[in-house]
Amino acid sequence: MQEFQLLAQLVLPGLTTGCVYALIALGFVLCFNVSGVVNMAQGEYVMLGGVLGAWMVIVGVPLAVALIAATAAGAILGIVQERLTLAPVRRSPAFIQITVTLGVAVILRGIALIIFGKDPLAMPGFSGDGGFAMLGAMLPVQALWVWGTTALMLLGIFWFLQYTDAGRAVRACSINLVAARLMGVNAERMTMMVFALAGGTGALAGAVITPIVLDSWDAGFVCSLKGFIGAILGGLRSPIIAVVGGLGVGIAESLAAGYVSSGWKDAIVYGLLLAFLLIRGGVFLSGRVGLVAGTSDR
Amino acid sequence: MKQSLAAHKTTISVVAFIVLVALYPLVFSGSYLVGIGITAGALAAGAVGFVLLLGYAHQLAVGQAGFCMVGGYSSAILCVHYGWDPFLALLFGVALSMLVAYPIAAPILKLRGYVLVMGSLAFQLILVVAAFELHFTGGALGTYGVPRFAILGWTMGSDWLYFYFVWACVLVTIAIGLNIDRSRIGRALKAIAVSENTAGSVGIDTVRYKVQMFVISAGMASLSGSLFVHFLRAMDPTVFGFAFSLNLVIAVIIGGLMSIWGGAVGATIVTALREGLRGLALPMWESVIMGGLTVFVLVVFQRGVAGNLSVWFDRWAGRQAKGAVSVVAPAGVELPRVDIEQGATVLEVKNVSRSFGSLRAVRDVSFTVEAGSITALIGPNGAGKTTLFNLIGGYQPLNEGAISFVGKRIDELIPNQIAELGIGRTFQNLQLFDNMTVLENVMCGRHRLHETGIVSISANLAAARKEEQESREAALRCLEFVGLRGAESLPATELSFGHMRLVEVARALAMRPSVLLMDEPASGLNDTETEQLAELILQISALGITILLVEHDMRLVMGLADKVVVMHHGQKIADGPPDQVRADRDVIAAYLGTEAHETAA
Numbered sequence: 025m026q027e028f029q030l031l032a033q034l035v036l037p038g039l040t041t042g043c044v045y046a047l048i049a050l051g052f053v054l055c056f057n058v059s060g061v062v063n064m065a066q067g068e069y070v071m072l073g074g075v076l077g078a079w080m081v082i083v084g085v086p087l088a089v090a091l092i093a094a095t096a097a098g099a100i101l102g103i104v105q106e107r108l109t110l111a112p113v114r115r116s117p118a119f120i121q122i123t124v125t126l127g128v129a130v131i132l133r134g135i136a137l138i139i140f141g142k143d144p145l146a147m148p149g150f151s152g153d154g155g156f157a158m159l160g161a162m163l164p165v166q167a168l169w170v171w172g173t174t175a176l177m178l179l180g181i182f183w184f185l186q187y188t189d190a191g192r193a194v195r196a197c198s199i200n201l202v203a204a205r206l207m208g209v210n211a212e213r214m215t216m217m218v219f220a221l222a223g224g225t226g227a228l229a230g231a232v233i234t235p236i237v238l239d240s241w242d243a244g245f246v247c248s249l250k251g252f253i254g255a256i257l258g259g260l261r262s263p264i265i266a267v268v269g270g271l272g273v274g275i276a277e278s279l280a281a282g283y284v285s286s287g288w289k290d291a292i293v294y295g296l297l298l299a300f301l302l303i304r305g306g307v308f309l310s311g312r313v314g315l316v317a318g319t320s321d322r
Numbered sequence: 323m324k325q326s327l328a329a330h331k332t333t334i335s336v337v338a339f340i341v342l343v344a345l346y347p348l349v350f351s352g353s354y355l356v357g358i359g360i361t362a363g364a365l366a367a368g369a370v371g372f373v374l375l376l377g378y379a380h381q382l383a384v385g386q387a388g389f390c391m392v393g394g395y396s397s398a399i400l401c402v403h404y405g406w407d408p409f410l411a412l413l414f415g416v417a418l419s420m421l422v423a424y425p426i427a428a429p430i431l432k433l434r435g436y437v438l439v440m441g442s443l444a445f446q447l448i449l450v451v452a453a454f455e456l457h458f459t460g461g462a463l464g465t466y467g468v469p470r471f472a473i474l475g476w477t478m479g480s481d482w483l484y485f486y487f488v489w490a491c492v493l494v495t496i497a498i499g500l501n502i503d504r505s506r507i508g509r510a511l512k513a514i515a516v517s518e519n520t521a522g523s524v525g526i527d528t529v530r531y532k533v534q535m536f537v538i539s540a541g542m543a544s545l546s547g548s549l550f551v552h553f554l555r556a557m558d559p560t561v562f563g564f565a566f567s568l569n570l571v572i573a574v575i576i577g578g579l580m581s582i583w584g585g586a587v588g589a590t591i592v593t594a595l596r597e598g599l600r601g602l603a604l605p606m607w608e609s610v611i612m613g614g615l616t617v618f619v620l621v622v623f624q625r626g627v628a629g630n631l632s633v634w635f636d637r638w639a640g641r642q643a644k645g646a647v648s649v650v651a652p653a654g655v656e657l658p659r660v661d662i663e664q665g666a667t668v669l670e671v672k673n674v675s676r677s678f679g680s681l682r683a684v685r686d687v688s689f690t691v692e693a694g695s696i697t698a699l700i701g702p703n704g705a706g707k708t709t710l711f712n713l714i715g716g717y718q719p720l721n722e723g724a725i726s727f728v729g730k731r732i733d734e735l736i737p738n739q740i741a742e743l744g745i746g747r748t749f750q751n752l753q754l755f756d757n758m759t760v761l762e763n764v765m766c767g768r769h770r771l772h773e774t775g776i777v778s779i780s781a782n783l784a785a786a787r788k789e790e791q792e793s794r795e796a797a798l799r800c801l802e803f804v805g806l807r808g809a810e811s812l813p814a815t816e817l818s819f820g821h822m823r824l825v826e827v828a829r830a831l832a833m834r835p836s837v838l839l840m841d842e843p844a845s846g847l848n849d850t851e852t853e854q855l856a857e858l859i860l861q862i863s864a865l866g867i868t869i870l871l872v873e874h875d876m877r878l879v880m881g882l883a884d885k886v887v888v889m890h891h892g893q894k895i896a897d898g899p900p901d902q903v904r905a906d907r908d909v910i911a912a913y914l915g916t917e918a919h920e921t922a923a
Binding site: 127130134288301302 | 381382430432434435436439440443444445447448451452454515564571572575606607608610611612613614616617620621624
């Protein structure tokens, strides 16, 4: 029984951070399928949402306003990133485009550092800092907020993809970009839309998780890497596998911390990523062709 | 005067480099400023390696800074705990990094683009965690008390001396980089960057040189790590973390990722900028400014500072002057003849089939090509000619059948292996390397004939220089043969379409092929050019080179070919001398579309 309790005490918090990774992974998949770019700045939106939300609550802005503002900031920055930095290099080689997103990640970190300072920011829980018991594990009440918000966002995104014209267009782009454009899908607009979506959901996720994990300017990159692990499990193709993968990464790192050591937990997760990539290596040989079709090599 | 300056650009750069480095400690005295110089130099050593990896091999292995850790810890641990001589410890670190890099390079570089970024970062972050957790690294506290740098017992007592040593190391890395840049390996990497397919067509192995760049840049990263540690006099897990990786990338981007000098220039700019911001009490702005510069450079001028300096210099010195090409007509230049028994079967296509989904592009096609002959493959659009050509060249796998070259199966080989055997090709849509001059394009064709390896090229040994010279002369002869003498130093993209096609032919001839595959060589040419091309094809044939061409232009085919193979709807419908094929009912039906078409189908 005690073992089960320990397991629950590890899995449930893992699931909570996993929610954030899942949303990042989903952002990766959406942006990649429509624009052909893996956005290395994905995790920075989570970081920004967190510090922005925390900072606003600290200076006395009502919680709801802070959350909406953080989400809007993420969405707007997503569009700005796409328009200013990615649209101009669409015809450049892939490694240039990736480097550009890396540069944007550095800028976003820098902005957070300047505005919010070096120290991690804490945020009070949305409904107090109390805890509750579940399956024998003690969890902060905020975990419910994280689960609930994530579930709502996921439902919203999947509903959008499945039942709206714009969502169908996004899916069409991810199946065959050229054909989608020939059918009149405005790929430029779709690209902006997914960047806004990824930025906004990431920022909201960041704001919701901050009461549990604190947040500081340099937290974004690790989020990107872990979200990426979730996304790559589905070959950056499947939104569902990306979400499940993101949750899995959260649980795996929590288990690694609990059963091995908290120091090695990151190394274990990254080691699993490396092993997975090296074993599946060849599968990724044929990269996705972006908005501008290049010469296709064998 | 200007012209001769332009010819010695590298010499001028090296002299400028040495003068600047020599003067720095004299102008900027004081230990703080000398220290900044050392930091910049240590970063530069790693950045030059990163240029080779990112700019030349196009591999964004951001985690390369992991090898800085290998070097840094080697130096720190060996010197502090085992009393090694710092210079030997540095060499040990470099060797260890390269030894580690070699076996992991091929699997890591199988990952492409974004996957490589993440995979290599995972590697680096695992090293960081290990450095924190393991005992022998000193854990989070790190290893302290690293001695001043010394070479075999001779200690560098002052920071000045160490400054000069660090920059001497940078000069060594630059020299290695420049030697690679102007060698066949540099050309091979530039070729791969343009198109892996085309690079393969001249026998360039697309994996090998990336692996070599990965290993060399690992060595340079390790050097950089060791140099840093002897300046910091301590090593801990945070020194070469993610932030350092970013620094390295940013330095290379700002400096210019397509230029060897870019690493050194970028490292200097990045270091100066950071210290400047610190001086202005704005250290918080570093990240925003560096990131902003990176994005700005990539969006606005991808060549970076060093690349643009080079372009401005060329323009100022008038090197790129667009002179009219004085194309000389083929003047009976002799190229070496091919030794192959005339009349024997060189190429045999046997029962070959290839489908794309439900479309059977090539169905059970068989024919042979005899040595010394000119064989033409013709057929209406969509007959499967180009597919068949790509199957022979190894660009696509076959579904069924066999292709043999002088009796050996080649259908399992990939393009560069087929080119290795001496099968050259030209492409229907021109495939020149647009980042090189005409001569360099043709020299790429010599790739398979080279023997000197990466070591003698890096050190610019006599053997490598001699081979390069031979290669240059042979390529010039090929250019002369096709009638393009005089155009050698122009960028390949500045020629007319017809001349570009001739460059492609010259590049294939430089391979000294025994078989030349030509995919619609006359497409896009006017009548005069087509006539000249026919003349050239006959001259090539006279060298004993077997020619297989796909062509639409009937006059060309009927005038040149010894044998014509006709395809229609993926199948061979006729095969024989031109006159016989011309009279064939099926062929007439396929081209003119009578009812015979329907009965045949």
